[in-house]
Amino acid sequence: MNTAQPNFDEGLKYVQLKEMILARIQTGDLKPGMKLPTQRNLMARHGLSYATVSRALQELAREGFITRAVRTGSRVSGKARAASAHPLRLHLLGGVPPAAARGLTVFRELLDTARELGLPVELHEEMDQAARARLVEDVLTRRQKYGHDFEAAVFPYFAGHREHIDRLREAGAPYIVLDVPHAMPGYSIVLRDHLAAARMLVERMLQAGHRRERIGLVLGSRDDADPDPYQWDLAKAQGALDALGATDPRRVEWNVAPDVEAGARALDALLTRAPELTAVYCDNAPNAAGVCRAAAARGLSVPRELSVVCVNKPDAALEFPAPVTHAWAPAEGVGRAAALALFNQLTGHADPPLVKELPMRFEDGATVAKPRD
Numbered sequence: 001m002n003t004a005q006p007n008f009d010e011g012l013k014y015v016q017l018k019e020m021i022l023a024r025i026q027t028g029d030l031k032p033g034m035k036l037p038t039q040r041n042l043m044a045r046h047g048l049s050y051a052t053v054s055r056a057l058q059e060l061a062r063e064g065f066i067t068r069a070v071r072t073g074s075r076v077s078g079k080a081r082a083a084s085a086h087p088l089r090l091h092l093l094g095g096v097p098p099a100a101a102r103g104l105t106v107f108r109e110l111l112d113t114a115r116e117l118g119l120p121v122e123l124h125e126e127m128d129q130a131a132r133a134r135l136v137e138d139v140l141t142r143r144q145k146y147g148h149d150f151e152a153a154v155f156p157y158f159a160g161h162r163e164h165i166d167r168l169r170e171a172g173a174p175y176i177v178l179d180v181p182h183a184m185p186g187y188s189i190v191l192r193d194h195l196a197a198a199r200m201l202v203e204r205m206l207q208a209g210h211r212r213e214r215i216g217l218v219l220g221s222r223d224d225a226d227p228d229p230y231q232w233d234l235a236k237a238q239g240a241l242d243a244l245g246a247t248d249p250r251r252v253e254w255n256v257a258p259d260v261e262a263g264a265r266a267l268d269a270l271l272t273r274a275p276e277l278t279a280v281y282c283d284n285a286p287n288a289a290g291v292c293r294a295a296a297a298r299g300l301s302v303p304r305e306l307s308v309v310c311v312n313k314p315d316a317a318l319e320f321p322a323p324v325t326h327a328w329a330p331a332e333g334v335g336r337a338a339a340l341a342l343f344n345q346l347t348g349h350a351d352p353p354l355v356k357e358l359p360m361r362f363e364d365g366a367t368v369a370k371p372r373d
Contacts, residue, residue, distance in 0.1 A: 017056040023148040025076055028347040036074040074190035086345045090114055090121045092154045102331040109335025117343045128150030136164045140171050149174050152342040174345040176338050190337050191357040197327035198239025200362055201309040202281055209370045210279040212244050215271040217252045218282040236283045236311050250274045263290020278371040279307040285314035292320055303369035329358050
């Protein structure tokens with residue numbers, strides 16, 4: 001954290017001293033109950049007159065930031081942070097994360113935790129790239145002016161924000177990306193490692209005895225025109241492909257919509273091209289339910305004749321012939337982890353980059369079995 005003392009130029013020098021002390025209070029350098037440097041110390045350190053230092057301390061005391069006593073000197077008030085003229089603040093760029101249920105959970109937790117910590121959150125939902133760039137520059141300008149971090153940016157995802165994230169990262173300013181699907185060294189993120197989850201599921205089928213050339217993949221969106229390596233679907237696809245190694249295109253169905261009907265169509269397409277398949281990995285639970293439905297329509301038993309796995313916990317409304325083997329990380333905890341991480345950065349208890357990893361959960365159901373042949 002930048003703790004360099006500002007230069008006091010001509011003008012209202014007592015205001016500049018007051019701002020410097022407020023900055024140290026707000027960043028946690030001076031905590032409630034701590035004693036301030038003496039007036040003589042402040043005078044000598046900054047080349048200020050007795051009257052200038054006295055007026056700055058008088059105003060801080062009048063506004064509730066410090067308490068003063070003749071024998072014990074000046075101390076930081078217990079409620080100084082809440083009263084600060086530079087409150088710690090989070091800027092949320094981009095609105096609620098995608099996927100309504102997950103996004104609302106993350107968003108609600110972020111706001112609730114920020115409120116508990118006394119961090120105001122400013123929402124910036126309708127911003128074009130130019131407006132985002134201006135906001136980031138304003139944050140960095142204020143950071144340079146006051147010599148401390150009072151503001152942090154929260155990004156729901158990387159897509160559309162990468163240049164702004166990198167601008168803050170290069171400056172060493174606090175920020176965090178709410179929910180990232182795979183590890184990104186050097187960035188401040190909350191990680192739910194779905195790339196690892198996909199690998200885990202494919203490896204489970206391999207351990208059961210399924211041969212690599214007999215495992216099919218039902219994968220989500222693949223944006224060939226402008227691939228974004230931070231999309232959830234691409235992270236899951238990469239994990240599955242990594243675990244299998246070289247994969248025959250006949251055994252991969254891309255751009256499958258996340259619903260039951262699409263999953264059923266995907267299995268029909270796979271079995272038409274590769275009828276020898278004994279197992280199928282799916283990016284999501286609705287696709288897996290569709291695969292099970294299509295398997296039953298073809299007279300295939302799950303898991304005796306076709307094993308099925310998926311990323312994310314199935315909704316109770318989805319119909320499976322048996323509890324499905326899956327790996328997942330709940331959305332609960334993402335928003336809270338992000339707010340706490342930024343609070344620690346802003347109060348000097350952590351420096352970026354910072355990664356808060358939420359553990360994936362593996363649940364071995366009854367939809368995986370040893371292949372018959």
